[in-house]
Amino acid sequence: MSDSGQVAGSGAKPAPKSKYDYSKGPAPLNINLTWCKACNICIALCPTQVFEPDRDGKPVLARANDCIQCAICWQHCPDFAITSNYK
Ligand code: SF4
Numbered sequence: 001m002s003d004s005g006q007v008a009g010s011g012a013k014p015a016p017k018s019k020y021d022y023s024k025g026p027a028p029l030n031i032n033l034t035w036c037k038a039c040n041i042c043i044a045l046c047p048t049q050v051f052e053p054d055r056d057g058k059p060v061l062a063r064a065n066d067c068i069q070c071a072i073c074w075q076h077c078p079d080f081a082i083t084s085n086y087k
Pocket residue numbers: 028029045046047048049050051066067068069070071072073074
């Protein structure tokens with residue numbers, strides 16, 4: 001029932017907050033859906049759960065405002081399908 005964003009229990013860290021304001025600029029990331037093979041690595045590794053899979057299993061920026069530009073997704077994408085608009 002909490003909306004604090006924190007996970008209950010000892011040792012659980014809250015997800016980091018984004019310092020980026022995407023409301024005045026482009027989306028945090030570009031995803032080349034032609035190159036993407038729906039491996040879901042980016043979805044699994046994103047620390048702030050920015051992505052949700054679409055019906056083909058390819059990532060959608062479901063929570064774009066939570067992207068902290070940590071680079072994990074584009075550094076781990078085997079098909080170089082993700083690029084940042086801010087880095
Ligand atoms: S840059 Fe980091 S926070 Fe942003 S979508 Fe990729 S893994 Fe998630």
